[in-house]
Amino acid sequence: MRLSGIELVKALSDAFGPSSREKNVANLIIEQIGQDANVTIDRVGNVVAEIPSNNGSSTKTMICAHMDEPGFYVKDVDGDGKVWMKFFGDVPSQRISGRIGIINGKTKCLFAARPIHSLSGDERSKPTPIDRIYAEIGAKAKEDANVFVNVGDYGTFAPSFGEVGNFIKGKALGSRSACASLIEVIRNIKANNIAHDNLYFVFTVLGEIGDMGAEVATNVIAPEKSIVVDGLGAVDTPDVPQESQICKLGGGAVVMYGDAKTLFDRDMISKATTVADDNGYKYQLVMRQSKLGAGAVVQRSSGSRVCFGISIPVRYIKSASEMISIEDMNSVTSIVTGLI
Amino acid sequence: MELKDIVFQICSLMAINGYEYSESEKLIELVGPLFDECQKDNVGNHIFIKKCGKPNAKKLFIDTHFDEVGLMVKGITKEGFLRVCSIGGVDARLLPGAELCVYGKTKVLAGIGVEKPSCIKSDDDKPKLTSVSDTLIDVGLPKDEVDKEIEIGTPVGFKPVYGELQNGYWYGKGMDDKVCAAAVVRAVEILDKDKMEYDLYFSMSCREEVGHRAVSAATYRIEPDAAIALDVTFGMAPDGKKGVDMKMGGGPVLSQSLILNQDLYESIKCIADDKVIDYQVSLEGVHTGTHADDIAFVGRGVPTALISIPVYFMHTAIETVMDVDIENTAKLIAAILENKEVVK
Numbered sequence: 001m002r003l004s005g006i007e008l009v010k011a012l013s014d015a016f017g018p019s020s021r022e023k024n025v026a027n028l029i030i031e032q033i034g035q036d037a038n039v040t041i042d043r044v045g046n047v048v049a050e051i052p053s054n055n056g057s058s059t060k061t062m063i064c065a066h067m068d069e070p071g072f073y074v075k076d077v078d079g080d081g082k083v084w085m086k087f088f089g090d091v092p093s094q095r096i097s098g099r100i101g102i103i104n105g106k107t108k109c110l111f112a113a114r115p116i117h118s119l120s121g122d123e124r125s126k127p128t129p130i131d132r133i134y135a136e137i138g139a140k141a142k143e144d145a146n147v148f149v150n151v152g153d154y155g156t157f158a159p160s161f162g163e164v165g166n167f168i169k170g171k172a173l174g175s176r177s178a179c180a181s182l183i184e185v186i187r188n189i190k191a192n193n194i195a196h197d198n199l200y201f202v203f204t205v206l207g208e209i210g211d212m213g214a215e216v217a218t219n220v221i222a223p224e225k226s227i228v229v230d231g232l233g234a235v236d237t238p239d240v241p242q243e244s245q246i247c248k249l250g251g252g253a254v255v256m257y258g259d260a261k262t263l264f265d266r267d268m269i270s271k272a273t274t275v276a277d278d279n280g281y282k283y284q285l286v287m288r289q290s291k292l293g294a295g296a297v298v299q300r301s302s303g304s305r306v307c308f309g310i311s312i313p314v315r316y317i318k319s320a321s322e323m324i325s326i327e328d329m330n331s332v333t334s335i336v337t338g339l340i
Numbered sequence: 341m342e343l344k345d346i347v348f349q350i351c352s353l354m355a356i357n358g359y360e361y362s363e364s365e366k367l368i369e370l371v372g373p374l375f376d377e378c379q380k381d382n383v384g385n386h387i388f389i390k391k392c393g394k395p396n397a398k399k400l401f402i403d404t405h406f407d408e409v410g411l412m413v414k415g416i417t418k419e420g421f422l423r424v425c426s427i428g429g430v431d432a433r434l435l436p437g438a439e440l441c442v443y444g445k446t447k448v449l450a451g452i453g454v455e456k457p458s459c460i461k462s463d464d465d466k467p468k469l470t471s472v473s474d475t476l477i478d479v480g481l482p483k484d485e486v487d488k489e490i491e492i493g494t495p496v497g498f499k500p501v502y503g504e505l506q507n508g509y510w511y512g513k514g515m516d517d518k519v520c521a522a523a524v525v526r527a528v529e530i531l532d533k534d535k536m537e538y539d540l541y542f543s544m545s546c547r548e549e550v551g552h553r554a555v556s557a558a559t560y561r562i563e564p565d566a567a568i569a570l571d572v573t574f575g576m577a578p579d580g581k582k583g584v585d586m587k588m589g590g591g592p593v594l595s596q597s598l599i600l601n602q603d604l605y606e607s608i609k610c611i612a613d614d615k616v617i618d619y620q621v622s623l624e625g626v627h628t629g630t631h632a633d634d635i636a637f638v639g640r641g642v643p644t645a646l647i648s649i650p651v652y653f654m655h656t657a658i659e660t661v662m663d664v665d666i667e668n669t670a671k672l673i674a675a676i677l678e679n680k681e682v683v684k
Binding site for chain 2: 137164240244
């Protein structure tokens with residue numbers, strides 16, 4: 001079914017896709033864009049949607065967003081049927097205990113939290129060490145547990161998409177809203193007959209653990225221009241000084257000057273702000289030197305290219321309740337469409 | 341009603357301390373038809389009464405606590421975020437990213453727990469959790485809209501989300517202690533009314549989590565001949581205490597302590613043996629930490645027993661129980677009510 005707007009974002013947020021196990025998300029994306037582009041899956045699992053140039057230009061432009069999410073793999077199922085995990089993607093331990101998870105996209109689990117009654121004063125003031133958190137699936141013993149969960153299985157937070165006031169929240173919302181944005185851009189191009197270069201929309205794998213998917217896609221496509229779309233952590237909560245807030249929810253698309261290893265192309269930045277100013281799309285300019293994004297690998301892989309980054313602000317990034325503004329996402333969609 | 345529906349419906353009621361009557365109508369609609377009457381007192385207890393119809397019947401008091409831990413709004417920032425304090429033992433480890441319900445004037449608002457960002461933490465504080473009093477709640481609205489719904493004193497609770505794992509493990513908020521109330525409701529459902537030997541006074545008491553403040557009022561009012569307190573206890577988990585915590589699925593836990601009545605304990609144990617109901621035994625020393633401690637010495641004193649249901653992850657939004665433990669507790673309570681040897 002063709003989904004759009006909030007329904008599309010919900011479907012993407014709820015889809016199961018920890019790094020390296022992105023197939024469900026990939027299939028959902030293919031279902032959404034299959035009729036609008038030539039879609040292939042490359043050797044590492046990236047979804048590549050190609051729309052050939054319709055303006056005679058031979059320039060290749062790549063627009064990418066990663067489709068994986070942070071999660072865990074099962075490293076042990078003990079004699080009592082408890083599931084022990086190794087988390088990846090920098091999930092902070094204080095955002096795990098007491099939450100609901102899902103293994104293999106189907107078996108629900110609970111991330112254990114020792115009752116407060118049995119904690120010492122010191123333990124009450126510190127997060128539970130991440131390797132002491134196990135998952136409960138309700139198994140009686142190891143054999144019983146193994147019917148549902150085995151060593152090497154993958155898991156994530158359970159889907160929890162919902163509205164919070166003027167915003168929406170759910171797992172994996174930062175990166176998946178970027179995917180939603182790309183899908184909407186593809187549809188905009190088709191619907192409005194926009195003249196464009198050779199376009200490669202790439203939904204990449206392994207974005208949470210080093211952007212190797214983006215690296216391979218860049219090598220294979222070798223684009224002259226690239227646009228990296230992602231979520232960017234917003235710390236716009238009370239008591240945080242303006243300069244530490246990074247970006248604001250509801251403040252519009254984040255036009256990036258750079259990230260930890262990249263300075264983005266000045267021409268593209270001014271093009272983006274001009275598009276936004278001319279059409280009244282909301283944006284905010286951000287220089288973020290500690291953010292590690294796909295920009296760096298995209299810019300450096302297989303030669304050099306013009307690179308540009310644009311992001312959707314995300315509160316509580318890497319939690320089960322990532323929060324975004326759908327309007328910010330729409331601004332990103334509009335600006336990226338304008339750039340093309 | 342299916343046992344699961346009874347448990348989830350009772351546990352999902354809003355019952356933060358001080359607001360025990362806020363969903364009173366729903367509770368009475370749910371439970372009331374099984375009883376002759378429901379009395380509400382001045383402190384917040386719900387007392388459901390079911391008479392056996394026999395002359396000179398003894399009064400058996402079964403207590404569970406209806407209240408649960410929660411938060412209360414103590415301030416609203418200019419950005420529209422809420423500052424809160426804890427009502428009962430709320431665990432700061434659970435709040436970052438937690439899904440919460442803010443019980444506003446005309447509607448329930450969704451909220452997310454917000455920890456202190458590390459960029460404004462001192463180096464000493466960096467490895468530490470954000471305390472409950474420093475935790476903020478994000479309701480995604482600007483201050484003027486927040487002010488319309490929320491004021492100082494507005495209660496905040498965990499979002500009721502219920503579900504099932506394998507083997508009849510059920511999870512959600514408020515199992516402590518409303519799962520015990522659900523077990524009593526189940527007992528009354530399966531009980532043979534004609535065989536009932538006692539007048540049952542079943543209290544869903546309040547203010548347990550803030551220092552056992554209200555159960556004595558219920559006890560004074562009822563003047564029972566005997567009492568059974570029902571509460572939850574710790575289920576044995578990998579990080580639990582061996583030999584102290586109880587087995588999930590092992591059945592209701594019968595407690596012995598210096599405060600609890602030994603005869604009552606023995607006769608309940610006999611009934612469980614007789615009816616072949618799984619149970620387990622716990623030695624509590626002196627105080628049990630439950631309402632039993634309070635009931636036992638009210639007025640002229642009340643012979644009191646304690647029965648518990650094992651729970652995982654107590655005081656979280658995913659408190660977990662096993663269906664068999666609830667069903668067996670219900671069977672045991674029903675058998676007690678049908679046995680004239682228990683209360684002498």
